[in-house]
Amino acid sequence: MNATAEAGKDRVIVGVDIGGTKMMATVFNDAFEKVGSCRKKSRAKNGGKSENRVVKVIKEALESAGSPAVAGIGVGSPGPLDPDTGVIIDTPNLGWKDFPLGDVLQDAFGAPVVVDNDVNVGTYGEWRCTKLCAHKHVLGVFPGTGIGGGIIIDGKILHGFSGAAGEVGHMTVMPDGPYCGCGKRGCLEAVASRIAIAKEVAALAAREDAPYIMEQCGADITAIRSGVLARAIDAGETMVESVVRRAAYFIGMGVGNLINVLSPEAVVLGGGLVEAMEDLMMEEILAGVEAHAMPFLRDNVRITAAQLGDDAVVMGAARLIAEHIGYGNTSD
Amino acid sequence: MNATAEAGKDRVIVGVDIGGTKMMATVFNDAFEKVGSCRKKSRAKNGGKSENRVVKVIKEALESAGSPAVAGIGVGSPGPLDPDTGVIIDTPNLGWKDFPLGDVLQDAFGAPVVVDNDVNVGTYGEWRCTKLCAHKHVLGVFPGTGIGGGIIIDGKILHGFSGAAGEVGHMTVMPDGPYCGCGKRGCLEAVASRIAIAKEVAALAAREDAPYIMEQCGADITAIRSGVLARAIDAGETMVESVVRRAAYFIGMGVGNLINVLSPEAVVLGGGLVEAMEDLMMEEILAGVEAHAMPFLRDNVRITAAQLGDDAVVMGAARLIAEHIGYGNTSD
Numbered sequence: 201m202n203a204t205a206e207a208g209k210d211r212v213i214v215g216v217d218i219g220g221t222k223m224m225a226t227v228f229n230d231a232f233e234k235v236g237s238c239r240k241k242s243r244a245k246n247g248g249k250s251e252n253r254v255v256k257v258i259k260e261a262l263e264s265a266g267s268p269a270v271a272g273i274g275v276g277s278p279g280p281l282d283p284d285t286g287v288i289i290d291t292p293n294l295g296w297k298d299f300p301l302g303d304v305l306q307d308a309f310g311a312p313v314v315v316d317n318d319v320n321v322g323t324y325g326e327w328r329c330t331k332l333c334a335h336k337h338v339l340g341v342f343p344g345t346g347i348g349g350g351i352i353i354d355g356k357i358l359h360g361f362s363g364a365a366g367e368v369g370h371m372t373v374m375p376d377g378p379y380c381g382c383g384k385r386g387c388l389e390a391v392a393s394r395i396a397i398a399k400e401v402a403a404l405a406a407r408e409d410a411p412y413i414m415e416q417c418g419a420d421i422t423a424i425r426s427g428v429l430a431r432a433i434d435a436g437e438t439m440v441e442s443v444v445r446r447a448a449y450f451i452g453m454g455v456g457n458l459i460n461v462l463s464p465e466a467v468v469l470g471g472g473l474v475e476a477m478e479d480l481m482m483e484e485i486l487a488g489v490e491a492h493a494m495p496f497l498r499d500n501v502r503i504t505a506a507q508l509g510d511d512a513v514v515m516g517a518a519r520l521i522a523e524h525i526g527y528g529n530t531s532d
Numbered sequence: 533m534n535a536t537a538e539a540g541k542d543r544v545i546v547g548v549d550i551g552g553t554k555m556m557a558t559v560f561n562d563a564f565e566k567v568g569s570c571r572k573k574s575r576a577k578n579g580g581k582s583e584n585r586v587v588k589v590i591k592e593a594l595e596s597a598g599s600p601a602v603a604g605i606g607v608g609s610p611g612p613l614d615p616d617t618g619v620i621i622d623t624p625n626l627g628w629k630d631f632p633l634g635d636v637l638q639d640a641f642g643a644p645v646v647v648d649n650d651v652n653v654g655t656y657g658e659w660r661c662t663k664l665c666a667h668k669h670v671l672g673v674f675p676g677t678g679i680g681g682g683i684i685i686d687g688k689i690l691h692g693f694s695g696a697a698g699e700v701g702h703m704t705v706m707p708d709g710p711y712c713g714c715g716k717r718g719c720l721e722a723v724a725s726r727i728a729i730a731k732e733v734a735a736l737a738a739r740e741d742a743p744y745i746m747e748q749c750g751a752d753i754t755a756i757r758s759g760v761l762a763r764a765i766d767a768g769e770t771m772v773e774s775v776v777r778r779a780a781y782f783i784g785m786g787v788g789n790l791i792n793v794l795s796p797e798a799v800v801l802g803g804g805l806v807e808a809m810e811d812l813m814m815e816e817i818l819a820g821v822e823a824h825a826m827p828f829l830r831d832n833v834r835i836t837a838a839q840l841g842d843d844a845v846v847m848g849a850a851r852l853i854a855e856h857i858g859y860g861n862t863s864d
Contacts, residue, residue: 360795367792460699463692492704
């Protein structure tokens, strides 16, 4: 908390990050300083509705800021969703199907609400709240459990016809490759996500080629998270390192493909894998880009690791609603 | 020629298509009716400069329209080029390197000039001059000797940071796949262009598995053009058909990737291969899209073969300059 809003005098904005496992709301004043925050697990122990949980998280964040009036609320939520209407189309984790989240929050807080895909909003935050804001065309790629993407063209999030553009993890990069969670084969996500890495590493562990992993997680791929991969590599498990490097190189190939298609000026890479192993991941991603992007398209493209960590979505969501309602000094 | 412009009274616009082998200029009145045209080979027999050739083609087109005054000139040219300045960065076929084509034509005709990539301009023509103009997000993919792409987002050509976005033929779709003309391996173009098809078909011919091809072209891959492929398939060469179908399926996979990333509302497919074998190509392209685009992104996307043939670039170029200078009824 960097400053305090005077309740009833200065209205605030709220950025909300709705994840499958946790929810976070952060309150900002018109200088975009944090003045309050609240974070909870997404599912209540008593099995209450997710929407009540969101309202509660926002209310507690506002209370922690001294209960100021609300000028607007920005929300990043898992998709697919309709950013024009704020309707969540389908998020089984939270029990939402054709759910009018935007309207529900607008009614609860009496303030305008924008809702967008969490990866779009995270990319927007990394763009608007870091040095990348000097650029107009920005691509965000976030490898973790899946591989999400956000595309900013001429300063605007690309939604496309469906509202759900940016499914970069489902580009086919290996015809007849491994199965993806989407049911297709050979998606970038099926080759290079944390799950794709964990699958290979679990096989190494089962074959006694990754004793640190075996000791920490067994051969259960759901237990092999980014942090344990990083520690296994630090512990000298070279085959684990090789699996991670190969995945990162594929991510670089995917980024190279997107540079060829979109010609961004900057690319920001975040997500669990990059956060846990930034140097190693960025090294191989850059090698993949170097090999797969056309030279005249990759020249002078700024490729960087994400800076905001867990705050990217709440900060991006706050900027989105601020720009929507003309709040604060949005040219910052 | 649908109408006639009165010289000196109604100013006209000119659309110019500069290709590696031919150049075409078409003159339009403010109802976007053709009032004159000229077409020549790109290289003069006497080895004169390509820029003089372009000026000559435009002059003769204007003469054929009764020498009216010129309101503006739109040009589609092979890239890479800078659409902001009208400078051609490098087109070895025409002997141009950092060549200010826009300025040269502006000086020669005393009228404003826009220059853009020929594939972008062709996509723009197919969008603005057909029923596709009802849509805001349109993707054009043109498989021929190479595979070019044009991307329209919110009614504007996507140029990106470099000015050269849309290199869809250089997405890597087969890691460690065949070499591409760009020096990389496994680009869509290396797997599915007319050259990629011709290479496989030449091997069939050399092995006596494609006697029609052998009789018509020998095993010279430069001689195996789209038309002869179509005739070989009509003559019952099933292995040739299988090679073409496989390439078309890969193009569909590439289109599917782009649907996942861009979420267009319409996709238009043109180029030599589609023109020569529309039914067969579209069938396999649609199968590739079906298998590789996410269902919620491909639903309701209109996927269609190009309608304008050789006129796409001159018509698109005319629309571009008309919109740039506010000429005619551009909302048509």
